[in-house]
Amino acid sequence: MRDFFLTHEDRAFRAEVRTFMSRELAPKVNLIERDQDFSAQLALVRVLGQAGYLKLMFPDLYRGALPKPGLTHAVIVSEEAAYLNYAFETTIATALSCAYPIHRFARESLRERYLLPILEGRSLGSVCMTEPSVGSDSAGMETRIRFDEEAGEWVVSGVKRYISNASKANVYIVWGVTDPDLPPQKGLTAVLIPAHAKGLTFPRLYDFVGRRGSIVGEVAMDEVRVPGENLLGEVNGGFNIMLSAFNFERVILGGSGLGVARAAFDIACQHAQSRVSFGQKLGQKQLIWDMIAQMSWKIDAAELLTHRAAKMYDSGIGGKDLMREASQAKLVATETAVFCADRTVQILGGDGVTRQYGKAEQLYRDARTLPIVGGTSEMCKYLIASREMPSLRLNL
Template identity: 85%
Template sequence: MRDFFLTEDDRAFRTEVRAFMSRELAPKVDAIERDQDFGAQLAITRALGEAGYLKLMFPDFHRGTLPKPGLTHAVIVSEEAAFLNYAFETTIATALSCAYPIHRFARAAPRERYLTPILEGRAIGSICMTEPNVGSDSAAMEAQIRFDEVTREWVVSGFKRYISNASKADVYVVWGVTDPNVPPQKGLTAVLVPAGARGMSFPRLYDFIGRRGSIVGEVAMDEVRVPEENLLGEVNDGFRIMLGAFNFERVILGGSGLGVSRAALDIACQHAQSRDSFGQKLGQKQLIWDMIAQMSWKIDAAELLTHRAAKMYDSGIGGKDLMREASQAKLVASETAVFCADRTVQILGGDGVTRQYGKAEQLYRDARTLPIVGGTSEMCKYLIAAREMPSIRLNL
């Protein structure tokens, strides 16, 4: 039995979400992939919000029937969405990754102003960390945030790239350096920047190998001014906020990887059971059933790790105490997605690399993004090893 960590309430919720995705998302996946129809994504996001599915990990907002809603259920939503279309899942996962620090660290007025529309599906958010010289090494951040004592405003200047929902988001969580005279991890601050802020621009949108339909691009900020109340947490508290956001994002990405992996396995199994080759079904060949078996156990391992991390989060475990488990979930689920997509293409042969014969080639392109976004596989391995060997300071 799969989903070992889930309760009967969790499984019933999965059935409900799967029906929702079949009704709302499935009819639009071709438009999202072929036409990169972002309007279709916004319409589905609105439906998700109206159904209450974007409030699951924020129990104080949730008004549904689940007795204990949490990240476990957000992961289920992520998985079921990614099973049908990873680009759409990216859009909502990014919005929720933005909602997380707003919910935890924003002042009352901006929290109400920006969080409620996201959770109701009327708005989407974005997070701005990555820079031209900053990927996994967030401590090397160059964007600057300073406080204007005269106007009582935060002033943001910097350039961010590989930003999901760039130019489309309604609010951006932006990290920058507020104190260059201390170690980088002690001098970062996060603020909220609303769409339309003077000095904010979007120089370029990227054309990715996969996730067709998701919007990813650059965000430039030239003396962007936001109210004092738009500070998240406290000054120089940005690194701690970032750690929590990464844990949250990596567990969600575990769900993304599971959805892509499951979709690939389904295609491979259907083909192996229906295709005749040398007088017998393709699935009767040892090399084929070996690939199917490997896909199956890898998915189970990824699922166990992802649901464990989600359940830990829901029990109140976070910060450095969740870093290892969140990294394991993201690492194994994303690498499994790449493996399953690759093996599925191989099993399908020519049909696997041709758009006219199903979505195997799309899954292959989509999956390759997963070991990079939200912390590379290499970074996840570092974080895991660092927790296993606390007495040794690992050298990146």
């Protein structure tokens, strides 16, 4: 039985979300993938917010039927959305990745101004970490944040890239260096920048191989000024905010990977049981059933790791105590998505690489992004190993 870590209540919630996504998202997947119609996504975000599904991570704000909503349920929403369209799932996951630090680290005035509109589906959020010269190595950030004492404002300058929801978000969380004299990662600070801020621009948008319909681009800040209250957490405390945000994002990405993997797997199983080749169903051939079996156990492993990490978070475990498990979930689920998408294309043959014969080729393109975003597979392996060998300082 799959869903081993899920309760009866969790499974009932999955059935509810699946019905919702089939009704609301499924009819619009062609608008998102083929036409790259972002307005279709915005309409879906609004419906998702109205249904209360964007508040699952915030029990103090959630008003639905679940007695104990949490990351487990947010992962289920992520998985069911990604099963139908990973581009749309990226849009809502990015918004939640922005909402999470606002809820946890922002002042009450900011929560009222920026958090509720995101959770109600009326606006989008974005997180800005990656830079032209900096990916996983956050210690090398070149973005600078300084405080103008006289004006009582934070002043931000720098460029971020590969930012989801760039130019479409209503608010951006930006990390930068406030004290370059401190040891690496000790001088990082996070601030909120509204989309209308003077000096905030979006130099270009990227054309990705997959996730068509999602918006990813650059965010540039030229002496952008925001009020002092727009600080998240404490000055020079940005790295801890980043760590908690990464744990959240990586578990959510576990759900994303599961959704893509399951979608590919279902296509492969259906084809293997219906296609006749050399007088037999394709699935009767050893090389094919070997692929199906490998996809099956990999999906189960990814699901167990992802739901374990989500349940750990919901039980109150976080920070460095969740880093290993969150990284394992992200690593295994996203690599499984790539494996399943690749094997599905192979099983389908020519149909697998042709748009006219289903979505296997789309899943193949979409899946390849997953082991890169939110911390590469290599970075996840580093984080896992660093927890397993705490007496050693591993060399990146």
